[in-house]
Amino acid sequence: MVTMKEISAQAGVSVSTVSLVLNNRDKGRIKPRVAAQIRQVARDLGYRPNLMARSLKTSHTHILGFLSKEVATTPYAGPIILGAQDAASQYGYVIMTVSADDPRSSEETEISALERYGVDGFFLAEMSNRKAQVPSSLQNYPTVLVNATDGHPASSTTPNQIHHTGIAPDERLIGYDATMRLIHAGCTRIAYVGCSEPMLAEGLRLEGYKEALREAGLPFDSSLVTAVLNNGPALHSVRELIETQHPDGIFCFNDARAWYVYDTAARLGLTIGKDISVVGVDNHRIFAETLEPQLSTVELPHYEMGYWAACKLISMIEPERELDFSTSPRPLRATLPPLDSEGDVLIHCSLVDKNSVITQ
Amino acid sequence: MVTMKEISAQAGVSVSTVSLVLNNRDKGRIKPRVAAQIRQVARDLGYRPNLMARSLKTSHTHILGFLSKEVATTPYAGPIILGAQDAASQYGYVIMTVSADDPRSSEETEISALERYGVDGFFLAEMSNRKAQVPSSLQNYPTVLVNATDGHPASSTTPNQIHHTGIAPDERLIGYDATMRLIHAGCTRIAYVGCSEPMLAEGLRLEGYKEALREAGLPFDSSLVTAVLNNGPALHSVRELIETQHPDGIFCFNDARAWYVYDTAARLGLTIGKDISVVGVDNHRIFAETLEPQLSTVELPHYEMGYWAACKLISMIEPERELDFSTSPRPLRATLPPLDSEGDVLIHCSLVDKNSVITQ
DNA sequence: CTGTTAGCGCTTTCAC
DNA sequence: GTGAAAGCGCTAACAG
Numbered sequence: 001m002v003t004m005k006e007i008s009a010q011a012g013v014s015v016s017t018v019s020l021v022l023n024n025r026d027k028g029r030i031k032p033r034v035a036a037q038i039r040q041v042a043r044d045l046g047y048r049p050n051l052m053a054r055s056l057k058t059s060h061t062h063i064l065g066f067l068s069k070e071v072a073t074t075p076y077a078g079p080i081i082l083g084a085q086d087a088a089s090q091y092g093y094v095i096m097t098v099s100a101d102d103p104r105s106s107e108e109t110e111i112s113a114l115e116r117y118g119v120d121g122f123f124l125a126e127m128s129n130r131k132a133q134v135p136s137s138l139q140n141y142p143t144v145l146v147n148a149t150d151g152h153p154a155s156s157t158t159p160n161q162i163h164h165t166g167i168a169p170d171e172r173l174i175g176y177d178a179t180m181r182l183i184h185a186g187c188t189r190i191a192y193v194g195c196s197e198p199m200l201a202e203g204l205r206l207e208g209y210k211e212a213l214r215e216a217g218l219p220f221d222s223s224l225v226t227a228v229l230n231n232g233p234a235l236h237s238v239r240e241l242i243e244t245q246h247p248d249g250i251f252c253f254n255d256a257r258a259w260y261v262y263d264t265a266a267r268l269g270l271t272i273g274k275d276i277s278v279v280g281v282d283n284h285r286i287f288a289e290t291l292e293p294q295l296s297t298v299e300l301p302h303y304e305m306g307y308w309a310a311c312k313l314i315s316m317i318e319p320e321r322e323l324d325f326s327t328s329p330r331p332l333r334a335t336l337p338p339l340d341s342e343g344d345v346l347i348h349c350s351l352v353d354k355n356s357v358i359t360q
Numbered sequence: 361m362v363t364m365k366e367i368s369a370q371a372g373v374s375v376s377t378v379s380l381v382l383n384n385r386d387k388g389r390i391k392p393r394v395a396a397q398i399r400q401v402a403r404d405l406g407y408r409p410n411l412m413a414r415s416l417k418t419s420h421t422h423i424l425g426f427l428s429k430e431v432a433t434t435p436y437a438g439p440i441i442l443g444a445q446d447a448a449s450q451y452g453y454v455i456m457t458v459s460a461d462d463p464r465s466s467e468e469t470e471i472s473a474l475e476r477y478g479v480d481g482f483f484l485a486e487m488s489n490r491k492a493q494v495p496s497s498l499q500n501y502p503t504v505l506v507n508a509t510d511g512h513p514a515s516s517t518t519p520n521q522i523h524h525t526g527i528a529p530d531e532r533l534i535g536y537d538a539t540m541r542l543i544h545a546g547c548t549r550i551a552y553v554g555c556s557e558p559m560l561a562e563g564l565r566l567e568g569y570k571e572a573l574r575e576a577g578l579p580f581d582s583s584l585v586t587a588v589l590n591n592g593p594a595l596h597s598v599r600e601l602i603e604t605q606h607p608d609g610i611f612c613f614n615d616a617r618a619w620y621v622y623d624t625a626a627r628l629g630l631t632i633g634k635d636i637s638v639v640g641v642d643n644h645r646i647f648a649e650t651l652e653p654q655l656s657t658v659e660l661p662h663y664e665m666g667y668w669a670a671c672k673l674i675s676m677i678e679p680e681r682e683l684d685f686s687t688s689p690r691p692l693r694a695t696l697p698p699l700d701s702e703g704d705v706l707i708h709c710s711l712v713d714k715n716s717v718i719t720q
Numbered sequence: 721c722t723g724t725t726a727g728c729g730c731t732t733t734c735a736c
Numbered sequence: 737g738t739g740a741a742a743g744c745g746c747t748a749a750c751a752g
Contacts, residue, residue, distance in 0.1 A: 053729035075435025116411045232652040266626035289590040413745035
């Protein structure tokens with residue numbers, strides 16, 4: 001690793017001059033010719049600043065700590081991290097990841113590890129949308145929740161608790177949009193296959209479903225609603241729902257639950273997208289690549305949430321900095337909320353139309 | 361952040377004494393009473409070392425750089441990172457992640473970012489098993505490939521290229537074990553549903569399939585073999601294979617392809633695990649939680665590869681250090697190769713028996 | 721046994 | 737315009 005000292009020797013100037021020039025603070029201070037020469041030498045020697053040393057002085061590391069729960073078992077971590085990374089890398093930051101669900105070392109231990117490296121701020125990422133408890137050790141850091149909202153009420157009795165910014169899918173709108181899609185396709189007996197595990201998303205998507213029905217003047221019929229978990233029991237519940245209630249459209253809590261509809265349809269000789277319409281939630285790659293006909297589904301914007309969260313975090317760390325979504329390295333598949341949003345920020349998820357809804 | 365200086369003041373000793381004690385180098389040098397007092401003060405003040413400062417001095421950051429390709433679109437990143445993190449955290453390391461598939465910033469840029477932070481070594485992770493080209497900028501760092509092997513031949517004509525250690529699934533054995541499972545269940549017409557995309561795993565799993573057939577004295581019949589991609593076309597190929605060839609067992613390249621068998625079975629009124637047996641590869645959570653009957657499948661040990669790779673990397677950085685797999689925070693679902701393995705290390709994946717294979 | 725000193729690579733104030 | 741000097745928090749060689 002070549003240092004400023006070597007450059008200064010080579011260029012016959014002092015280290016401080018080198019520092020000034022390489023940090024572009026030379027305008028009107030250092031003679032242009034000298035500056036140019038220093039830059040040249042730096043380039044020739046392949047100089048790269050030692051960020052540890054810089055951080056020590058500036059106490060500003062440009063490291064963002066990414067703390068995630070349940071990475072082990074869910075497939076969503078990748079896209080969220082990637083989104084955060086893309087934004088970070090764009091603005092000269094880097095991400096240090098730790099997981100908060102190690103059965104042995106506690107969350108506090110992991111946070112502490114990141115603190116010792118002097119991270120400038122934290123992400124707290126959940127793998128399914130929930131109200132998260134922000135550890136008190138993060139109170140003094142810029143912190144953004146990803147796929148979560150702050151579980152600590154804003155108007156709390158414990159007054160010195162900060163209500164942290166968090167970004168999460170607008171679950172109610174997911175239910176509303178998905179159901180509306182079926183309504184607009186002409187479905188009139190629309191079932192909902194929910195999730196029997198307690199999840200924030202479940203109640204909200206169901207609400208959205210009801211709201212869409214109401215708005216369309218369709219009756220809410222609880223016998224068209226079921227909540228299932230996994231594998232056989234789930235499949236049987238869905239099969240029974242379809243066989244006894246004969247819905248013409250089904251809104252499923254997620255793509256996995258839509259699979260039960262596909263399987264049942266195959267068994268009953270029904271054609272998805274013709275005899276029965278289905279809308280899922282997730283647009284998970286695995287289902288997107290596998291199901292036939294392809295499933296119309298509301299995409300959960302994990303990449304986008306990661307991207308937004310990183311932009312938000314950077315803007316909290318450097319309030320004066322101008323950030324711009326339009327320069328994201330990958331296309332954003334959902335409209336990001338403005339960066340000055342605070343508190344619980346909801347993102348409107350896109351419905352991806354494929355072939356599982358009837359076309360009139 | 362409380363510093364050693366504050367502790368030294370509080371305890372009435374010099375900073376170097378504090379340093380000695382807090383790094384446990386005080387035995388036989390510092391009076392036990394003084395040492396104890398220093399430790400007490402440190403605890404009272406909640407001292408935590410500034411790792412940046414330490415690194416500056418020791419040029420040893422305890423940061424591992426994790427460089428991954430294709431994180432965007434695959435669900436495997438989480439488990440690999442988690443495995444690496446668990447090992448890292450256990451041995452006092454931390455992981456900095458960057459992705460090498462940003463369409464704009466190049467791999468070199470990302471590596472460079474990690475280098476500037478002084479990472480002690482690199483992971484190079486692929487999302488599907490392949491021969492990876494290790495960037496020349498990593499030649500001088502301890503580097504371990506994850507889910508990949510070094511694409512640069514060991515006996516190369518370019519002599520000063522190092523052949524890096526990489527860990528990857530033993531694909532041939534996957535094909536062999538899966539097929540053997542079907543053979544032992546009594547299947548005699550065993551089909552293979554492969555992947556039509558060029559992938560390292562495809563050829564090797566097919567080889568393992570053939571080898572198992574040969575060993576069992578079953579003929580290889582190319583009309584029982586197909587290679588498919590996604591969605592409709594894949595489903596139709598599988599359906600045709602089943603309808604024309606009537607296999608009694610099917611080894612599928614992965615769980616997703618097994619779904620085509622499930623769908624076809626549902627349509628034809630065949631019962632999986634009775635009329636027809638299926639073995640997949642992946643044990644992907646999404647299929648594990650969804651399919652009914654549950655799919656017997658060879659598990660790809662992403663967590664384990666990440667864990668092994670981190671242990672390997674740490675042992676390269678600190679050769680004298682004693683590492684021990686038995687202390688992993690999560691159960692290891694595959695037997696890890698010994699840590700002194702070099703070059704292309706293959707991991708024997710476990711076949712997870714569920715209910716998609718006939719029981720006699 | 722413990723303190724002094726120097727220095728890791730960089731930034732920044734203040735003299736010249 | 738440029739350099740000298742101090743110091744970020746820590747480690748380590750060397751004195752005492």
